[in-house]
Amino acid sequence: MDSCNVPLEAGQLDTFEWHPADLIRPPADGQNPYFALIVLNQPLQTNRSVIRQLWNNAYIRIAADGGANRLYDAAGKHGDGCFDDLHSIIGDLDSLTTTTQAYYETRNADIIRDPDQESTDFGKCVAYIRQHHQALPAQHQNVDEARTHARPPPDIVAIGGLGGRVDQGLSQLHHLYLFQTDPRYADGRLYLFSGESLTFLLKPGRHIIRVRNDEGGEEKEKGCGGVFGKHVGILPIGGTSRITTKGLEWDVTDWETRFGGRVSTSNHVLPDTKVVEVRTTEEVLFTIALTAGEGQW
Numbered sequence: 654m655d656s657c658n659v660p661l662e663a664g665q666l667d668t669f670e671w672h673p674a675d676l677i678r679p680p681a682d683g684q685n686p687y688f689a690l691i692v693l694n695q696p697l698q699t700n701r702s703v704i705r706q707l708w709n710n711a712y713i714r715i716a717a718d719g720g721a722n723r724l725y726d727a728a729g730k731h732g733d734g735c736f737d738d739l740h741s742i743i744g745d746l747d748s749l750t751t752t753t754q755a756y757y758e759t760r761n762a763d764i765i766r767d768p769d770q771e772s773t774d775f776g777k778c779v780a781y782i783r784q785h786h787q788a789l790p791a792q793h794q795n796v797d798e799a800r801t802h803a804r805p806p807p808d809i810v811a812i813g814g815l816g817g818r819v820d821q822g823l824s825q826l827h828h829l830y831l832f833q834t835d836p837r838y839a840d841g842r843l844y845l846f847s848g849e850s851l852t853f854l855l856k857p858g859r860h861i862i863r864v865r866n867d868e869g870g871e872e873k874e875k876g877c878g879g880v881f882g883k884h885v886g887i888l889p890i891g892g893t894s895r896i897t898t899k900g901l902e903w904d905v906t907d908w909e910t911r912f913g914g915r916v917s918t919s920n921h922v923l924p925d926t927k928v929v930e931v932r933t934t935e936e937v938l939f940t941i942a943l944t945a946g947e948g949q950w
Contacts, residue, residue: 666932667837667858673851673941674863674880676710676810676844677703685710688808689786691778693825694719694748695813697727699848700943705735707810707846713789715782717774718744720813721762725753740789741765743781744774773824779809779832783840806841815847826890826938829854851881852940855933857894862929864900864922864941882942887917887931894935900926910937 675686690711697704708714716724716739724736730752741763742749754764767777782789783806815822829843833854845852864881887896893911898904902921910916922929922941931939 667856669838669856669858669860671853671860671862673844673853674866676808677706677851677880677943679706680710685712686808687712688810689713689715689782689789691775691782691809691811692716692720692724693775693811693813694723697723697813697848703846703943704812704848707812708736711810712807713740713782713786714738715740715778716742717778718742718746719748719774721757722748722750722753723813725750725756729753729756741781743767743778745770773828775811775825775828776831779828779843782806782809805839808842808844810844810846812846813848815845815850815852826852829938830891830936848943850884850940850942852938855887855931855937855939857934857936858932860931860933860939862931862939863927864929865927880944881922882944883921884942885917885920885922885929886938886940887920887933888938888940889916889935890938891936894933894937896934896937897930897932899930900928 676688680686688711690707690713692715694717721739721742724739728734728736737760739757739760739762742754742757743765745768746754746764746766749764758764765781769777772780786806811825811828815825825845829845829852833840833843833856836856838856842853885901887898887910889910889912893909893914895907895909896917897906897908898917898920900923902923903917905917908915908917931937
């Protein structure tokens with residue numbers, strides 16, 4: 654029987670919990686979340702405060718080739734050292750400028766040239782993190798070193814994942830599928846941060862996505878916990894799926910979604926929703942808007 658025709662019974666589904674706001678907000682307990690940050694070659698133009706917080710929270714920070722130029726243009730060349738603590742620059746280095754390379758070499762960043770033309774710079778960074786994560790030193794003081802050595806590969810957040818040319822944007826979405834083949838995310842979860850939204854891949858199963866903490870008042874007025882806005886999309890890029898949702902303004906039940914058919918875009922998180930639940934028979938992308946941070950650099 655086609656899995657898209659199987660009813661979404663909760664007891665038959667793997668359950669996954671998500672706390673994406675923890676990536677972006679200052680750590681409440683003083684312990685940073687365990688994720689690596691990749692800066693892609695896209696302009697760093699919006700949500701400056703969120704980008705800085707992602708940088709501060711990440712336990713390791715890597716630029717994909719020309720992504721280092723974006724960091725330098727945003728801060729370094731203006732005398733702002735907020736992005737100086739870069740672990741490495743990885744790629745075929747056809748986009749890295751000599752000025753940027755010299756700047757980060759004086760700040761002890763590793764320059765790693767990988768000439769392989771069968772993989773993207775994004776892919777090279779993901780592979781490097783997963784192969785070497787146990788040997789990579791944490792770049793801030795709030796990560797338990799024993800934990801980083803004992804755990805599987807970290808989650809990864811890519812900044813600049815969407816924007817610019819359409820083919821490049823689709824390539825980044827393709828990477829969400831390419832580097833998350835295990836049905837239970839055994840190699841870590843992968844997020845794309847675009848400046849205006851956060852996007853991640855939901856495997857077949859039941860997903861509990863916390864979009865707001867328990868605080869009320871000001872959080873409710875801002876949207877979703879001061880981090881997320883109200884807009885949500887669930888995109889069946891990999892093929893036809895059946896989804897059931899809870900916590901959205903326009904919830905659906907056992908609803909077939911596919912390109913060329915029905916697609917859930919521009920949905921809204923309800924004002925009182927703390928957790929959005931999505932059940933899906935096949936892989937779908939979940940994207941949620943961010944609240945507006947500080948503007949351009």
